Amino acid sequence: MKLQDYVKYLVCIFVVNFGTTYCNKRIIVPSLRSIDDQIASRHERSVLDLLFGRFRTCGACLCGRPNRKATRLLGGEYTESHEFPWLANIHVKSNLISGVLINDRYVMTAASEIIGATAPEIKISLGEYDRCTLDISSVNVSVESIILHPEFNPDSHTHDLALIRLSRPTKFEKRISPVCLPNPGSTYLGQVGTLVGWTTNKSEDNMDTCRPRKLGLPILGYNECIKSGINPMNFNDDYGCIGVVGTSSLVCENDIGSSVQYRSYTGVYDLIGIIPNVNKCDNVTRPTVFTRVGPHLDWILQNTKDACYCTK
Structure with missing residues (x-):
């Protein structure tokens, strides 16, 4: 066992009292590219952040846990109560x-x-x-x-x-x-993002909405964003985009500040974007732009x- 593996093991022992760090041999010996390894690597990053003081924990609380066990995304459906x-x-x-x-x-x-x-x-x-x-x-x-x-x-x-x-x-x-904050260095490209907030449905005349909505859309890469109608002069590394190629943006001007999230297969949500003041509520073909949180x-x-x- 390498020295760095011993260090990781000692780190796990150090933070085990928090009750939320998953420490076992999958972290010490990351040889298999399995789903369990992906979970372990995420917890390893959390452990190292704790060790080097990037943030302190509130105790045994967990982030990104919705109040709904399963989610089925439709076209801008209302969320469950406090989902x-x-x-x-x-x-x-x-x-x-x-x-x-x-x-x-x-x-x-x-x-x-x-x-x-x-x-x-x-x-x-x-x-x-x-x-x-x-x-x-x-x-x-x-x-x-x-x-x-x-x-x-x-x-x-x-x-x-x-x-x-x-x-x-x-x-x-x-x-x-x-x-939860996003994983360092993750782009989430090709994944399904969840647009959540008190967003307006463009098919409705009333621009106000009482309850929050959610909508699942694919997270697009730079080339797909440009091909989908975004002006490259107005699109920089600070932005990401979400939507279906060939369709118009699904957010309106009053959706600014709403969040783009990623739900892992374990049901945990990461915050990957915030809707900026650049999207227009019209029928022009282009995806929805968001400010990336990861960078x-x-x-x-x-x-x-x-x-x-x-x-x-």
């Missing part, structure tokens, strides 16, 4: 946008929708499902500070990401828990050191 417990409603002055809870103190959304707003002008609702019905079980939280991505460009809308720091830590329960992991972790994360 995605990380969804957040963000009240910005008189506007209402979407966001996602990523740990106990921060909600992520699109920077373009909160630029110019101050912390007192923003309120966050967690555990809310039906926007049109008073829900006394939801939690309303004030905002302490706003962190826009330092490279956010309000003209081109590149790096259209923002972190909103809540005024107090979030108490996790069935209706309120965080989504911004360092920025996210650097600016959320005061928060704790749930593990995969």
